Amino acid sequence: MQNNVLILDFGSQYTQLIARRVRELNIYSEIKPYNKVPEDLSQFKAVILSGSPHSVRSEEPPHPDLSNIKGEKPLLGICYGAQYLAHFNGGNVAPSATREYGRANLTTIQGNDAFLENISEGSQVWMSHSDTIKQLPENAVLLASTDDVENAVYRFKGENTYGIQFHPEVYHTKEGTRLLENFLVNIAGLEQDWTPDAFVETTVRELQGEIGDDKVILGLSGGVDSSVAAILLNKAIGNRLHCIFVNNGLLRKNEFETVLEQYKGMGLNVKGVDASARFLEALAGESEPEKKRKIIGRVFIDVFDDEAHQVENAKWLAQGTIYPDRIESVSASGGPSATIKSHHNVGGLPDYMKLKIVEPLKLLFKDEVRRVGASMGMPTGILGRHPFPGPGLGIRILGDITAEKVSILQEVDAIFIEGLKKWGLYDKVWQAGAMLLPVNSVGVMGDERTYEKCVALRAVESTDGMTADWVNLPYEFLQKVSNDIINKVKGVNRVVYDISSKPPATIEWE
Numbered sequence: 001m002q003n004n005v006l007i008l009d010f011g012s013q014y015t016q017l018i019a020r021r022v023r024e025l026n027i028y029s030e031i032k033p034y035n036k037v038p039e040d041l042s043q044f045k046a047v048i049l050s051g052s053p054h055s056v057r058s059e060e061p062p063h064p065d066l067s068n069i070k071g072e073k074p075l076l077g078i079c080y081g082a083q084y085l086a087h088f089n090g091g092n093v094a095p096s097a098t099r100e101y102g103r104a105n106l107t108t109i110q111g112n113d114a115f116l117e118n119i120s121e122g123s124q125v126w127m128s129h130s131d132t133i134k135q136l137p138e139n140a141v142l143l144a145s146t147d148d149v150e151n152a153v154y155r156f157k158g159e160n161t162y163g164i165q166f167h168p169e170v171y172h173t174k175e176g177t178r179l180l181e182n183f184l185v186n187i188a189g190l191e192q193d194w195t196p197d198a199f200v201e202t203t204v205r206e207l208q209g210e211i212g213d214d215k216v217i218l219g220l221s222g223g224v225d226s227s228v229a230a231i232l233l234n235k236a237i238g239n240r241l242h243c244i245f246v247n248n249g250l251l252r253k254n255e256f257e258t259v260l261e262q263y264k265g266m267g268l269n270v271k272g273v274d275a276s277a278r279f280l281e282a283l284a285g286e287s288e289p290e291k292k293r294k295i296i297g298r299v300f301i302d303v304f305d306d307e308a309h310q311v312e313n314a315k316w317l318a319q320g321t322i323y324p325d326r327i328e329s330v331s332a333s334g335g336p337s338a339t340i341k342s343h344h345n346v347g348g349l350p351d352y353m354k355l356k357i358v359e360p361l362k363l364l365f366k367d368e369v370r371r372v373g374a375s376m377g378m379p380t381g382i383l384g385r386h387p388f389p390g391p392g393l394g395i396r397i398l399g400d401i402t403a404e405k406v407s408i409l410q411e412v413d414a415i416f417i418e419g420l421k422k423w424g425l426y427d428k429v430w431q432a433g434a435m436l437l438p439v440n441s442v443g444v445m446g447d448e449r450t451y452e453k454c455v456a457l458r459a460v461e462s463t464d465g466m467t468a469d470w471v472n473l474p475y476e477f478l479q480k481v482s483n484d485i486i487n488k489v490k491g492v493n494r495v496v497y498d499i500s501s502k503p504p505a506t507i508e509w510e
């Protein structure tokens with residue numbers, strides 16, 4: 001592809017958000033660590049420098065070689081990126097008298113530069129920095145200021161090189177998307193052709209060329225990523241795609257049967273494998289969370305391997321890996337940290353399987369995966385499904401796992417999730433579930449004393465799971481769900497609601 005944007009990551013918490021904002025403009029973007037600038041830049045028509053927790057005034061600031069970029073390609077520096085361009089080109093960056101964080105307004109806009117076309121005088125922007133640009137380089141010109149930041153927007157003379165001290169990618173910068181569009185479309189000349197339909201057409205063609213006449217195995221989970229990957233591959237190679245859906249005994253109530261029928265209704269060549277007894281036997285007596293995860297992962301690999309061997313001459317293993325799983329991020333200390341997640345549906349398969357890997361969604365963010373699925377006509381029930389952990393209810397049952405505990409939690413979870421749907425709350429929540437706690441509490445039912453289980457309900461809002469806020473569900477809803485659980489699920493006499501955010505808590509309890 002020749003119509004790309006390169007985003008150099010200096011460790012900002014907002015770097016992925018920059019990429020998402022660019023892609024919302026139907027322009028493809030890629031993130032690379034600042035110290036791994038691609039040697040071949042021919043595929044990139046513009047470059048963006050991210051913010052950073054670091055200072056250009058430090059002894060060893062992040063300092064890439066931009067000699068083949070600055071003045072050669074349209075270049076936009078954001079926050080640290082703007083300070084970097086000023087500092088290393090003769091300007092002066094110094095500590096701010098106060099930390100400049102929060103809302104500000106562009107009070108002074110100079111000239112008629114295309115970068116600020118249709119940007120309103122007084123437009124709200126979001127600042128987040130402790131250094132400030134005191135003096136621009138001699139060959140730079142001021143374009144806009146705020147009340148507290150004189151050099152808020154500038155450009156280099158004779159170049160399409162711009163620096164902005166604020167963050168256009170965050171929601172609080174009201175005209176941030178327009179700024180990015182001005183830079184990428186009006187100045188850099190990028191085409192807005194990165195659409196779901198175009199992605200499907202291109203990916204199907206590439207998969208056909210890559211796979212040829214070979215057979216592919218894919219482990220389905222019932223989730224969005226593996227499901228969309230399956231439909232894409234099915235479009236490309238049809239029944240040469242062999243899908244395996246494993247019931248580990250830790251799925252939601254009736255999920256194995258329901259999702260399996262959904263998959264068959266979508267025309268997939270799918271085999272359901274009920275290995276629940278095998279998983280529960282391996283988990284018997286184990287209560288340590290990490291050991292439970294490893295047992296579930298190991299047994300899954302064994303089951304999957306057994307089933308994969310029944311597909312003769314299979315050459316490829318397909319995975320629902322998405323772009324955030326593959327991004328090499330920059331750590332807070334400035335060093336690169338390869339963050340390849342290990343919790344995919346078929347993550348960490350042993351080398352002896354000798355299968356080549358194909359990842360049809362490796363370029364997409366989660367919201368893009370859903371849009372691609374929608375463009376292929378996939379059921380909204382699958383596309384809108386909440387994330388569900390790979391180990392399933394195994395990490396929502398605190399302590400050891402038994403068939404009885406799984407059955408109790410499945411009933412509780414079903415009441416909670418169905419309640420969210422009936423009350424029109426399901427689509428307003430990013431992820432929801434119930435936890436079975438390893439404690440009994442005293443209760444009274446009729447004239448009898450009870451000593452039964454306590455369950456915790458959890459509902460969070462998030463965009464990527466990295467951070468999450470608990471959802472303020474209506475008291476009336478919680479009251480109804482609590483009553484239904486206690487009255488209908490034998491063995492539970494107390495319901496609590498988790499109001500912890502991430503951080504410091506995590507979404508799951510184990």
